[in-house]
Amino acid sequence: MSPSPTPAPAPAPAAVRRAELLATAGEVFARQGYNATTVRQIADAAGMLAGSLYYHFDSKESMIDEILSGFLQELWAGYDAVLAAGLGPRETIEALVVESFREIDRHLSAVAIYQKEARHLSAQPRFGYLADSQEKFERVWLDTLRRGATTGAFRADLDLRLTYRFVRDTVWVAASWYRPGGQHSPEEIARQYLSMVLDGIAVPPKES
Amino acid sequence: MSPSPTPAPAPAPAAVRRAELLATAGEVFARQGYNATTVRQIADAAGMLAGSLYYHFDSKESMIDEILSGFLQELWAGYDAVLAAGLGPRETIEALVVESFREIDRHLSAVAIYQKEARHLSAQPRFGYLADSQEKFERVWLDTLRRGATTGAFRADLDLRLTYRFVRDTVWVAASWYRPGGQHSPEEIARQYLSMVLDGIAVPPKES
Amino acid sequence: MSPSPTPAPAPAPAAVRRAELLATAGEVFARQGYNATTVRQIADAAGMLAGSLYYHFDSKESMIDEILSGFLQELWAGYDAVLAAGLGPRETIEALVVESFREIDRHLSAVAIYQKEARHLSAQPRFGYLADSQEKFERVWLDTLRRGATTGAFRADLDLRLTYRFVRDTVWVAASWYRPGGQHSPEEIARQYLSMVLDGIAVPPKES
Amino acid sequence: MSPSPTPAPAPAPAAVRRAELLATAGEVFARQGYNATTVRQIADAAGMLAGSLYYHFDSKESMIDEILSGFLQELWAGYDAVLAAGLGPRETIEALVVESFREIDRHLSAVAIYQKEARHLSAQPRFGYLADSQEKFERVWLDTLRRGATTGAFRADLDLRLTYRFVRDTVWVAASWYRPGGQHSPEEIARQYLSMVLDGIAVPPKES
DNA sequence: AATGAATGAGCATTCATTCAT
DNA sequence: CATGAATGAATGCTCATTCAT
Numbered sequence: 012m013s014p015s016p017t018p019a020p021a022p023a024p025a026a027v028r029r030a031e032l033l034a035t036a037g038e039v040f041a042r043q044g045y046n047a048t049t050v051r052q053i054a055d056a057a058g059m060l061a062g063s064l065y066y067h068f069d070s071k072e073s074m075i076d077e078i079l080s081g082f083l084q085e086l087w088a089g090y091d092a093v094l095a096a097g098l099g100p101r102e103t104i105e106a107l108v109v110e111s112f113r114e115i116d117r118h119l120s121a122v123a124i125y126q127k128e129a130r131h132l133s134a135q136p137r138f139g140y141l142a143d144s145q146e147k148f149e150r151v152w153l154d155t156l157r158r159g160a161t162t163g164a165f166r167a168d169l170d171l172r173l174t175y176r177f178v179r180d181t182v183w184v185a186a187s188w189y190r191p192g193g194q195h196s197p198e199e200i201a202r203q204y205l206s207m208v209l210d211g212i213a214v215p216p217k218e219s
Numbered sequence: 220m221s222p223s224p225t226p227a228p229a230p231a232p233a234a235v236r237r238a239e240l241l242a243t244a245g246e247v248f249a250r251q252g253y254n255a256t257t258v259r260q261i262a263d264a265a266g267m268l269a270g271s272l273y274y275h276f277d278s279k280e281s282m283i284d285e286i287l288s289g290f291l292q293e294l295w296a297g298y299d300a301v302l303a304a305g306l307g308p309r310e311t312i313e314a315l316v317v318e319s320f321r322e323i324d325r326h327l328s329a330v331a332i333y334q335k336e337a338r339h340l341s342a343q344p345r346f347g348y349l350a351d352s353q354e355k356f357e358r359v360w361l362d363t364l365r366r367g368a369t370t371g372a373f374r375a376d377l378d379l380r381l382t383y384r385f386v387r388d389t390v391w392v393a394a395s396w397y398r399p400g401g402q403h404s405p406e407e408i409a410r411q412y413l414s415m416v417l418d419g420i421a422v423p424p425k426e427s
Numbered sequence: 428m429s430p431s432p433t434p435a436p437a438p439a440p441a442a443v444r445r446a447e448l449l450a451t452a453g454e455v456f457a458r459q460g461y462n463a464t465t466v467r468q469i470a471d472a473a474g475m476l477a478g479s480l481y482y483h484f485d486s487k488e489s490m491i492d493e494i495l496s497g498f499l500q501e502l503w504a505g506y507d508a509v510l511a512a513g514l515g516p517r518e519t520i521e522a523l524v525v526e527s528f529r530e531i532d533r534h535l536s537a538v539a540i541y542q543k544e545a546r547h548l549s550a551q552p553r554f555g556y557l558a559d560s561q562e563k564f565e566r567v568w569l570d571t572l573r574r575g576a577t578t579g580a581f582r583a584d585l586d587l588r589l590t591y592r593f594v595r596d597t598v599w600v601a602a603s604w605y606r607p608g609g610q611h612s613p614e615e616i617a618r619q620y621l622s623m624v625l626d627g628i629a630v631p632p633k634e635s
Numbered sequence: 636m637s638p639s640p641t642p643a644p645a646p647a648p649a650a651v652r653r654a655e656l657l658a659t660a661g662e663v664f665a666r667q668g669y670n671a672t673t674v675r676q677i678a679d680a681a682g683m684l685a686g687s688l689y690y691h692f693d694s695k696e697s698m699i700d701e702i703l704s705g706f707l708q709e710l711w712a713g714y715d716a717v718l719a720a721g722l723g724p725r726e727t728i729e730a731l732v733v734e735s736f737r738e739i740d741r742h743l744s745a746v747a748i749y750q751k752e753a754r755h756l757s758a759q760p761r762f763g764y765l766a767d768s769q770e771k772f773e774r775v776w777l778d779t780l781r782r783g784a785t786t787g788a789f790r791a792d793l794d795l796r797l798t799y800r801f802v803r804d805t806v807w808v809a810a811s812w813y814r815p816g817g818q819h820s821p822e823e824i825a826r827q828y829l830s831m832v833l834d835g836i837a838v839p840p841k842e843s
Numbered sequence: 844a845a846t847g848a849a850t851g852a853g854c855a856t857t858c859a860t861t862c863a864t
Numbered sequence: 865c866a867t868g869a870a871t872g873a874a875t876g877c878t879c880a881t882t883c884a885t
Binding site: 043044046047101127130131163164165166169170173174176177178180181184185187188195200203204206207208209210211212213214215 | 250251252254255309335339364371372373374377378381382384385386388389392393395396403408411412414415416417418419420421422423
Binding site for chain 3: 857858859860861862
């Protein structure tokens with residue numbers, strides 16, 4: 012054991028409780044939808060009374076805010092690492108897809124909440140970062156696809172925005188049915204998805 | 220041409236009003252979500268008072284019910300026609316995808332509502348038909364994919380359920396961004412989607 | 428047959444319709460209570476739409492008003508005839524009770540409505556006549572009882588107000604279970620009631 | 636006297652508040668009728684806002700439910716004690732009447748509510764116990780009267796069901812005018828009522 | 844940290860009533 | 865006379881939030 016090297020800055024116990032409560036809230040939000048979830052249901056799931064949650068959080072809105080911003084922070088940490096690696100377009104797409112399925116695996120409820128609620132939340136100033144992230148997301152993927160279409164890695168006959176939406180939705184919608192601990196690992200699912208997205212599901216006609 | 224006899228069965232004016240109101244309600248539901256939509260908002264959008272809606276409909280729930288069941292009825296009319304044609308697996312998939320994009324074009328808000336609300340609605344007995352439809356839908360697509368994998372039209376190395384979800388989501392999620400009257404017709408979008416789903420987005424390696 | 432003696436002034440057809448509608452409304456009021464009855468239920472029972480009732484009546488309130496005032500008018504016609512006959516106290520009480528059961532038989536729903544609604548209606552100025560009638564009613568009965576106590580027809584050891592309430596309630600509450608056309612005629616019921624009220628239900632101790 | 640041990644089990648403060656609120660609600664229900672009473676009126680009378688009532692009760696219906704079931708429970712405790720005493724028919728009737736006036740005195744508003752609302756409430760499954768109680772009530776009284784008619788305590792020439800209704804109504808209708816704390820105690824009223832019911836209000840003809 | 848009791852704004856729904864047709 | 869469509873006020877109820885303890 013190493014002598015005293017502050018291995019991880021031992022999170023304050025209050026922060027631990029917060030994280031537990033957020034995980035609980037996230038599951039309920041994901042299952043029932045944000046609007047349809049009452050603060051009381053969250054409190055029930057956490058074994059406390061509704062009013063008690065307000066010792067930990069300012070509001071129901073601040074809970075979903077913290078869930079979504081925390082998720083996006085981690086997502087971009089992963090994406091930025093991939094982008095910093097300077098891979099070719101195909102390899103970048105592959106790495107982003109793998110990273111995305113890992114995020115789904117680790118933050119399933121946050122992803123599900125994001126899918127369902129991001130659109131109407133981003134109308135509020137407080138959730139402006141959702142639109143920012145969306146925009147950055149689109150830029151990154153679209154640039155990579157464009158680069159690939161230019162270099163010949165990807166087909167050049169496709170509408171790029173359509174392709175972008177196709178790939179994006181294909182990946183993230185998986186959050187609606189994915190269950191962690193199932194028979195396929197995130198990496199396995201990513202591989203199959205990539206295989207379909209890149210090569211198609213049809214058997215290619217034999218070249219004569 | 221018959222001389223004068225009732226060229227079109229002239230829908231009752233009451234039914235016309237109902238349909239208008241349902242279209243209005245559908246748009247608001249699709250934009251804001253069912254739970255987050257108040258009947259006042261629907262009434263505002265329809266230019267009447269909240270209470271007046273209850274002359275036409277029993278409840279808010281009966282509105283979404285009518286919207287969803289009407290949509291599913293038309294969807295299955297289209298699907299059943301495709302299936303009755305006895306096409307090969309690839310041609311069946313192609314026809315189903317085209318039909319699906321046409322439904323998205325014609326019933327955009329119903330499709331969007333279905334995507335967002337079907338899961339939690341289908342828990343209620345009144346909406347049992349949603350689960351029934353879901354099940355039939357899965358059977359139809361999965362059978363076609365299985366048939367294609369057997370006949371050699373589709374790759375045999377893919378997990379079929381994964382493939383099913385992939386194709387299904389790929390198509391229907393389009394409702395989240397599709398806007399009727401845009402630059403691509405539903406058939407054009409269907410063609411591009413099919414091209415990606417069947418052949419992939421990567422440039423295939425040249426056969427030597 | 429008498430030549431042309433306008434046997435009864437041939438009620439205007441409009442008045443007939445009014446009476447029919449009032450009878451219908453009265454039955455629904457009696458069954459469900461005034462407040463719990465909706466104008467629509469009355470209209471349903473009358474085979475028309477809710478709005479159409481307003482061609483005949485100003486308001487729901489004017490319906491119950493007409494029902495109650497019509498009933499009280501007939502009741503007092505009967506009572507006044509009894510009182511004008513100048514009978515002794517016991518015979519007066521007997522005649523009033525018989526007359527009351529006849530009114531119950533003929534105006535069952537009006538009586539039932541009166542029992543249930545008079546108290547809270549009489550707070551409104553429009554229904555001031557209910558309190559007036561109540562007061563006149565009490566005066567008539569109380570006077571007769573007092574007369575009887577004085578003349579020795581009735582026991583002198585009873586609290587007169589208590590006795591009044593006892594007799595009054597005993598008679599009118601019958602409206603809550605009486606059904607016209609049953610096995611006892613109003614007169615038969617009146618006789619039994621009078622027998623109990625006047626002579627008691629116990630077997631009197633034998634005088635030695 | 637025992638030295639110090641919890642003389643009365645000190646009811647939980649929450650239960651005390653509940654009881655206060657039920658008493659308040661009962662008064663308003665009795666005065667205005669259940670349907671005509673709004674929860675806002677109850678809340679006003681209780682010095683709180685309408686929504687706050689729902690911290691204590693599930694619904695307006697559960698308030699009247701608790702009022703009525705609580706009353707019937709106490710009523711039957713009293714009646715059952717009387718019946719268990721094995722008195723003769725006349726003494727049983729006397730004891731039941733005294734007990735009834737005591738219940739009127741203690742649960743005036745519950746009795747008044749019962750009178751007005753029991754009939755239409757008992758149609759709902761939730762209030763099935765009202766019909767059960769009604770039936771048991773009728774059985775108890777009717778049996779006692781029948782027994783009395785057989786043993787010669789009561790007149791044998793009367794229709795028993797008519798007599799039952801007569802006695803029953805005579806007692807309970809008193810709730811419509813009785814005010815606790817008035818000049819007559821419940822026992823005093825019971826005595827006068829019994830005197831009228833048993834011996835009649837007429838002066839019996841002298842036996843020669 | 845958590846509870847118990849309350850607030851107050853808002854919601855779906857009901858219903859007596861109106862009125863042009 | 866009656867209909868069909870709408871009004872507007874009120875109703876029972878929900879729920880995020882507050883706060884003294």
